[in-house]
Amino acid sequence: MLEQIHLLAAVTVLGVFEQAYFFLQVIYARRVFGISPPKISGPPEFERIFRAQVNSSEYFPIFLALLWQAGLFFHQGLAAALGLLYLCGRYCYFMGYRASSSERLAPIYFTSGVLWILLAASALGILHFSLSHYVGLNILRLLTA
Amino acid sequence: MLEQIHLLAAVTVLGVFEQAYFFLQVIYARRVFGISPPKISGPPEFERIFRAQVNSSEYFPIFLALLWQAGLFFHQGLAAALGLLYLCGRYCYFMGYRASSSERLAPIYFTSGVLWILLAASALGILHFSLSHYVGLNILRLLTA
Amino acid sequence: MLEQIHLLAAVTVLGVFEQAYFFLQVIYARRVFGISPPKISGPPEFERIFRAQVNSSEYFPIFLALLWQAGLFFHQGLAAALGLLYLCGRYCYFMGYRASSSERLAPIYFTSGVLWILLAASALGILHFSLSHYVGLNILRLLTA
Numbered sequence: 505m506l507e508q509i510h511l512l513a514a515v516t517v518l519g520v521f522e523q524a525y526f527f528l529q530v531i532y533a534r535r536v537f538g539i540s541p542p543k544i545s546g547p548p549e550f551e552r553i554f555r556a557q558v559n560s561s562e563y564f565p566i567f568l569a570l571l572w573q574a575g576l577f578f579h580q581g582l583a584a585a586l587g588l589l590y591l592c593g594r595y596c597y598f599m600g601y602r603a604s605s606s607e608r609l610a611p612i613y614f615t616s617g618v619l620w621i622l623l624a625a626s627a628l629g630i631l632h633f634s635l636s637h638y639v640g641l642n643i644l645r646l647l648t649a
Numbered sequence: 650m651l652e653q654i655h656l657l658a659a660v661t662v663l664g665v666f667e668q669a670y671f672f673l674q675v676i677y678a679r680r681v682f683g684i685s686p687p688k689i690s691g692p693p694e695f696e697r698i699f700r701a702q703v704n705s706s707e708y709f710p711i712f713l714a715l716l717w718q719a720g721l722f723f724h725q726g727l728a729a730a731l732g733l734l735y736l737c738g739r740y741c742y743f744m745g746y747r748a749s750s751s752e753r754l755a756p757i758y759f760t761s762g763v764l765w766i767l768l769a770a771s772a773l774g775i776l777h778f779s780l781s782h783y784v785g786l787n788i789l790r791l792l793t794a
Numbered sequence: 795m796l797e798q799i800h801l802l803a804a805v806t807v808l809g810v811f812e813q814a815y816f817f818l819q820v821i822y823a824r825r826v827f828g829i830s831p832p833k834i835s836g837p838p839e840f841e842r843i844f845r846a847q848v849n850s851s852e853y854f855p856i857f858l859a860l861l862w863q864a865g866l867f868f869h870q871g872l873a874a875a876l877g878l879l880y881l882c883g884r885y886c887y888f889m890g891y892r893a894s895s896s897e898r899l900a901p902i903y904f905t906s907g908v909l910w911i912l913l914a915a916s917a918l919g920i921l922h923f924s925l926s927h928y929v930g931l932n933i934l935r936l937l938t939a
Contacts, residue, residue, distance in 0.1 A: 505650065505795065506866065510923050513863045517916045520856050524913075541895055542838065542845035548687065555687035558852075562703075565710040565855040566665050573658045576651065605686055623669075626662045633655050650795065693832065700832035707848075710855040711810050718803045721796065750831055768814075771807045778800050 512575040515587035516568060522591055523564055526557040526598055549602075556601040556608070560594055563615075570622035577629025583622065590618045656729035657720040660736070661713060667736055668709055671702045671743055694747075701746040701753070705739055708760075715767035722774025728767065735763045801874035802865040805881070806858060812881055813854055816847040816888055839892075846891040846898070850884055853905075860912035867919025873912065880908045 506513075533539075533553045539546040544554060567590055575583035593615035600607035635641045651658075675698060679685065682695040689699060712735055720728035738760035745752035780786045796803075820843060824830065827840040834844060857880055865873035883905035890897030925931045 506923055507927065510867070510920055510927070513867060513916070514920050514924070516859050517863055517913060517920065520859055520913060523856055524909075541898070542841040542891075544845070551687040555689070561852040561855075562706040565706075565713065566668055568855065568859060569661050569665055569713060573662055577655070577658060601687075608686070619669075623662060623665060626658070630655055630659050630662065633651055634659070637652065637655070696832040700834070707851040710851075710858065711813055714806050714810055714858060718807055722800070722803060746832075753831070764814075768807060768810060771803070775800055775804050775807065778796055779804070782797065782800070 508580060509572075509575065511580050511584035512572055512587070515571060515584045515591070519564065519567065519587070519591055522594060523560065526560050529598070529602075530554055530557045552605060553602050556598045559601075560598060563594075563619075567619065567622075570619060570626055573626035574622045574629065577633055578625040579629075583625065586618055586622055586625075590615055590622075593618060653725060654717075654720065656725050657717055657732070660716060660729050660732035664709065664712065664732070664736055667739060668705065671705050674743070674747075675699055675702045697746050697750060697753075701743045704746075705743060708739075708764075712764065712767075715764060715771055718771035719767045719774065722778055723770040724774075728770065731763055731767055731770075735760055735767075738763060798870060799862075799865065801870050802862055802877070805861060805874045805877035809854065809857065809877070809881055812884060813850065816850050819888070819892075820844055820847045842891050842895060846888045849891075850888065853884075853909075857909065857912075860909060860916055863916035864912045864919065867923055868915040869919075873915065876908055876912055876915075880905055880912075883908060 530553060533550050534541070537546050537550040539550055545551065567587075571583055571587045571590075574586070593611050597608055597611035597615060600609075600611050632643055635643060678695050678698045682691050684691040684695055690696065712732070716728055716732045716735075719731070738756050742753055742756035742760060745754075745756050777788055780788060823840050823843045827836050829836040829840055835841065857877075861873055861877045861880075864876070883901050887898055887901035887905060890899075890901050922933055925933060
């Protein structure tokens with residue numbers, strides 16, 4: 505069973521590593537700007553770093569959910585590759601948002617695009633499995649016949 | 650193996666779709682009320698939509714965790730059905746909260762109820778498995794004997 | 795298959811239970827301090843409880859992701875034991891933060907330490923699996939030979 509999920513697991517652990525990096529950036533920014541918890545407002549530079557981390561955290565469960573469904577029901581290697589693209593895009597998003605609000609836009613469009621592809625792959629994979637499981641209809645075989 | 654999880658996977662993907670819808674609503678609200686990131690405060694109408702999305706995001710990993718444990722250890726079909734009820738309740742919550750703070754209450758009680766049922770199903774399922782696995786005690790067989 | 799995950803599932807359900815407790819504490823604090831949603835600012839006592847819950851929610855998907863990778867690829871019992879330690883640390887964090895900002899520090903170092911151990915165990919487990927799967931290199935057998 506581990507054979508079918510080890511690439512997904514590797515991308516998941518990498519993703520956690522990236523989240524840890526974002527958390528550390530907020531801790532450093534709190535020190536630099538002198539903003540102690542529980543305060544979350546401050547100069548725009550701080551608020552941008554803070555919001556970049558919050559946004560990445562909100563998307564993390566969504567990313568994992570799609571990565572795993574796409575990997576299990578569509579193709580593990582493809583899902584893992586898209587997962588790596590997503591993590592790169594998230595890094596660019598964080599660095600861009602830290603610099604200015606507008607620089608977060610291009611990476612957010614890119615990561616959203618990757619997520620929509622993962623969602624489509626998941627939906628297609630689950631649909632294909634359900635059709636062959638319940639109706640006995642194997643679309644792939646029909647197309648290649 | 651996919652046979653035992655495809656309904657859970659389908660509900661998971663539907664849930665991601667709903668989260669995407671909530672994110673888009675916040676983006677539209679930011680445009681309508683002219684509130685650019687990283688700002689998160691504004692008129693109550695905006696703050697209600699924003700908080701509805703944040704609350705839904707915070708509950709999403711909890712929902713997925715319970716959906717999958719209940720589906721794996723209790724009953725996949727039942728867990729998936731409860732999952733659909735939860736997603737409907739979340740939609741009503743979002744729409745209610747957008748209209749007024751008090752209209753979020755009924756759906757939040759409903760979705761909490763669904764989550765407690767999923768938690769109880771998960772706990773019972775894991776307990777049942779552990780008892781038969783470690784003690785060799787099969788409660789279901791005892792009850793029907 | 796359930797045999798290899800039932801301890802992880804049990805810790806997951808316990809973790810959800812803890813999150814539910816944190817959510818309820820915020821609801822009680824909102825009543826005590828008279829802060830109605832969507833407001834999230836108020837006296838420091840309220841903001842500390844609120845931030846403690848938000849922080850715990852942000853870490854919850856990360857915790858689950860590492861718990862399951864470490865349990866599947868390294869050792870289920872060890873991962874579950876570390877998971878219990880993490881949940882205890884989270885409880886101390888919440889109670890400490892509620893009392894004062896500085897009392898959250900010791901538990902946050904502790905829970906971070908547990909997460910880094912889980913991350914190391916996950917990474918080692920996945921690396922070990924991949925080496926033996928792709929290269930046919932079984933490190934454990936080499937070391938004990």
